[in-house]
Amino acid sequence: MSLFEPDVDVAIIGAGIAGIGLGIRLRRRGDRSFVIFERASQPGGTWRDNTYPGVACDVPSHLYSYSFMPNPGWSRFFAPGAEIQSYLLASAAEEGLDEHIRLDTDVTGARWDAGRDLWELESSAGTVTARVLVLAAGRLSSPRYPSVPGIDAFPGPAFHSARWDHDVDLSGKRVAIVGSGASSIQIVPEVARIASRVSVLQRSAPYVIPRANPEYTAAERSLLERDPAELARLRAALFWRAEEAYAQRAAEPQALDAARTRALDHLHAQVADTSLREKLTPHYEIGCKRVLISSDYYPAMSQPNVSLEASALAAIEGNTLVMVNGTRHEADVVIFATGFHAAEQPYAETIVGRGGVTLSEHWAHGMTAFASTAVSGFPNMFVINGPNAAVGHNSAIYMIEAQIDYILGALQYQRAEGDPVLTVTAEAEREYVDLVDGLSASTVWMTGRCDSWYLDPRSGRLTLIWPDFAFAFRERNGRFDEHAYEGVSRKIPSA
Amino acid sequence: MSAKPTLVLVPGLSGRSTWDFPFIAPMLCRRFEVTEVDFDAAAPDLDSLLAIVDAAVARCATPPVLLGYSLGATVAARVSRPLASLVLVAGWWRPSPKLVAFANSWMTLRAEESTALDEVSALALYSAEGWDAARALPADSVTDALVALAAGVDVSEVDLSATAPTLVIGGSHDEVATTRETQLLFGAIRDARYAELRSGHAVTHERPAELLELVTSFAAHPTEFPAGSIISEQSP
Numbered sequence: 001m002s003l004f005e006p007d008v009d010v011a012i013i014g015a016g017i018a019g020i021g022l023g024i025r026l027r028r029r030g031d032r033s034f035v036i037f038e039r040a041s042q043p044g045g046t047w048r049d050n051t052y053p054g055v056a057c058d059v060p061s062h063l064y065s066y067s068f069m070p071n072p073g074w075s076r077f078f079a080p081g082a083e084i085q086s087y088l089l090a091s092a093a094e095e096g097l098d099e100h101i102r103l104d105t106d107v108t109g110a111r112w113d114a115g116r117d118l119w120e121l122e123s124s125a126g127t128v129t130a131r132v133l134v135l136a137a138g139r140l141s142s143p144r145y146p147s148v149p150g151i152d153a154f155p156g157p158a159f160h161s162a163r164w165d166h167d168v169d170l171s172g173k174r175v176a177i178v179g180s181g182a183s184s185i186q187i188v189p190e191v192a193r194i195a196s197r198v199s200v201l202q203r204s205a206p207y208v209i210p211r212a213n214p215e216y217t218a219a220e221r222s223l224l225e226r227d228p229a230e231l232a233r234l235r236a237a238l239f240w241r242a243e244e245a246y247a248q249r250a251a252e253p254q255a256l257d258a259a260r261t262r263a264l265d266h267l268h269a270q271v272a273d274t275s276l277r278e279k280l281t282p283h284y285e286i287g288c289k290r291v292l293i294s295s296d297y298y299p300a301m302s303q304p305n306v307s308l309e310a311s312a313l314a315a316i317e318g319n320t321l322v323m324v325n326g327t328r329h330e331a332d333v334v335i336f337a338t339g340f341h342a343a344e345q346p347y348a349e350t351i352v353g354r355g356g357v358t359l360s361e362h363w364a365h366g367m368t369a370f371a372s373t374a375v376s377g378f379p380n381m382f383v384i385n386g387p388n389a390a391v392g393h394n395s396a397i398y399m400i401e402a403q404i405d406y407i408l409g410a411l412q413y414q415r416a417e418g419d420p421v422l423t424v425t426a427e428a429e430r431e432y433v434d435l436v437d438g439l440s441a442s443t444v445w446m447t448g449r450c451d452s453w454y455l456d457p458r459s460g461r462l463t464l465i466w467p468d469f470a471f472a473f474r475e476r477n478g479r480f481d482e483h484a485y486e487g488v489s490r491k492i493p494s495a
Numbered sequence: 496m497s498a499k500p501t502l503v504l505v506p507g508l509s510g511r512s513t514w515d516f517p518f519i520a521p522m523l524c525r526r527f528e529v530t531e532v533d534f535d536a537a538a539p540d541l542d543s544l545l546a547i548v549d550a551a552v553a554r555c556a557t558p559p560v561l562l563g564y565s566l567g568a569t570v571a572a573r574v575s576r577p578l579a580s581l582v583l584v585a586g587w588w589r590p591s592p593k594l595v596a597f598a599n600s601w602m603t604l605r606a607e608e609s610t611a612l613d614e615v616s617a618l619a620l621y622s623a624e625g626w627d628a629a630r631a632l633p634a635d636s637v638t639d640a641l642v643a644l645a646a647g648v649d650v651s652e653v654d655l656s657a658t659a660p661t662l663v664i665g666g667s668h669d670e671v672a673t674t675r676e677t678q679l680l681f682g683a684i685r686d687a688r689y690a691e692l693r694s695g696h697a698v699t700h701e702r703p704a705e706l707l708e709l710v711t712s713f714a715a716h717p718t719e720f721p722a723g724s725i726i727s728e729q730s731p
Contacts, residue, residue: 063731067730232730235730236693236728236729236730236731237624239731240704244518246704250525254517254521469707469708471704
């Protein structure tokens with residue numbers, strides 16, 4: 001137990017789904033000594049940042065919500081982004097988080113003070129000390145731009161999909177959309193409605209499967225409200241159905257065949273032009289990159305005002321986007337749907353653990369953590385949405401909740417034991433990394449012949465994705481076990 | 496690296512493991528050395544099915560996890576060799592009147608070469624919730640023989656006093672084995688726990704991922720839940 005009283009017990013960085021979720025669970029168990037730092041002027045994370053036209057979730061809404069905050073009112077099978085953002089804001093407000101969230105407060109660094117056994121956070125609002133630090137800063141929160149010459153000298157509006165400039169009127173404009181991933185396929189159909197010309201610049205074609213998105217009828221919504229058990233059953237059915245898709249990621253041949261056929265049949269059904277179809281056909285195994293869900297992307301690509309360039313952006317010269325294959329595209333507006341810094345999280349440079357080692361130094365060969373949550377050399381620190389905690393086939397919120405359970409277990413243990421400092425052993429972290437590497441070896445992310453942001457470019461390791469069923473993540477990582485920590489006798493449960 | 500633990504899969508009325516376990520078999524192969532049993536005898540009786548399963552168990556390098564589904568569960572329950580654990584999915588203690596009626600309908604429609612057969616069997620085997628997973632049970636002589644046999648298979652006559660740690664899994668909407676008769680297996684087997692999935696009889700098609708979770712978790716820690724426990728459904 002520290003002799004120094006910290007300003008707060010728990011400091012959480014980030015008021016997105018993870019930070020809000022942890023905050024709600026902390027308050028519900030009676031904790032009041034915690035703050036959530038948020039650099040933006042509103043909570044919400046991903047769903048605050050992404051306001052582009054067409055933004056929506058591709059996980060069913062009743063699964064893409066907190067298990068402890070069920071929402072019978074979801075409008076559709078897949079909710080629009082704004083509806084999710086409203087849900088998150090309402091959840092935070094209803095559960096009394098407003099008094100804990102420090103908006104417009106950028107945490108610029110955090111340092112473990114070994115003399116006082118606490119974290120010292122530097123922020124735009126001053127210094128704060130905390131006993132426990134939780135990094136909930138998001139996985140896809142730092143926009144990534146292509147590093148090509150001339151990008152800063154484009155004369156017209158140019159912005160990232162997650163920093164949409166709603167003041168720019170795209171009507172009648174020539175719009176270049178760089179990228180063909182999850183954001184792009186939602187943006188293209190919307191922009192194609194109003195722009196005079198849309199150029200989609202694609203490095204590699206995605207697999208796209210059909211997206212039926214029925215509205216929930218008034219009767220359905222009322223039933224879910226009147227019978228919470230029915231909502232729980234619906235959620236469970238959605239969860240287990242989603243889990244079945246992991247067979248594809250595990251590269252089970254029949255599952256891969258079925259999924260690939262479904263996607264390519266969708267392409268054939270929606271795109272008649274053979275040369276366009278060829279350009280839209282992926283040249284890697286399905287699942288190696290994120291599988292996208294859309295029923296209006298391919299029809300949009302077939303419209304006369306939309307063109308697809310199957311090449312990477314090489315440079316920007318004035319109003320002209322020059323491609324690697326030599327083609328040139330004139331544009332009035334450029335939209336970068338080019339993703340995020342995922343493998344190397346910018347926040348890692350600012351977190352300093354024991355012995356002055358930064359988290360980015362510890363992660364020099366890729367992110368690692370025990371149970372995907374605790375990092376050796378970083379006492380009393382937990383990270384949500386960090387190493388190997390993402391899923392492509394199921395709900396991110398399920399994974400976040402498992403991590404929240406783990407952290408609450410750790411806090412519970414500390415409370416019961418007189419607040420010992422918890423530092424996971426390097427050995428436990430290494431064993432966990434070996435386990436993850438073993439699990440990932442045969443998955444489609446490693447064998448599918450693609451270049452994805454799930455792999456760390458420095459080591460080639462799968463560092464973003466959890467390479468197993470989501471239920472297996474919760475079973476393995478959803479419960480705190482003190483035996484992996486320094487000063488506690490070792491007894492790691494076997495695999 | 497140590498050898499994988501062994502697991503034997505025993506199919507139901509189709510007699511074919513690839514038909515009954517299209518999802519769990521390849522997924523279990525990631526963790527287990529899996530043997531998939533097939534019942535392909537033209538005129539099977541209970542003894543010949545038991546001999547097939549018994550031989551598969553005997554071939555395993557170590558005592559396996561033995562998983563029987565439907566008719567396969569009623570056979571697996573009779574195996575007397577040492578097992579790591581036993582999983583009985585949608586099995587029955589005694590044939591219910593609805594199981595007998597299903598078998599009679601099957602044989603009648605087969606004899607008439609009725610076009611209604613596929614739909615009638617799906618209506619019986621799948622729940623409304625799992626209807627999108629429904630597929631027609633293969634109609635051939637193997638299935639004919641196994642369906643006819645099933646109507647008379649009674650586990651209540653078997654000595655169940657010395658089984659390995661057992662997990663009995665029922666379908667909440669199973670109108671063929673019937674949930675009640677599956678639960679009676681749980682009642683009858685001393686070292687048994689019970690879990691129920693929201694499904695008709697065709698649990699392996701309707702809720703395969705949830706079934707996988709139950710099986711892998713139980714196989715890893717067979718006695719985590721003491722005998723007599725009812726394992727509650729997970730809330731994801």
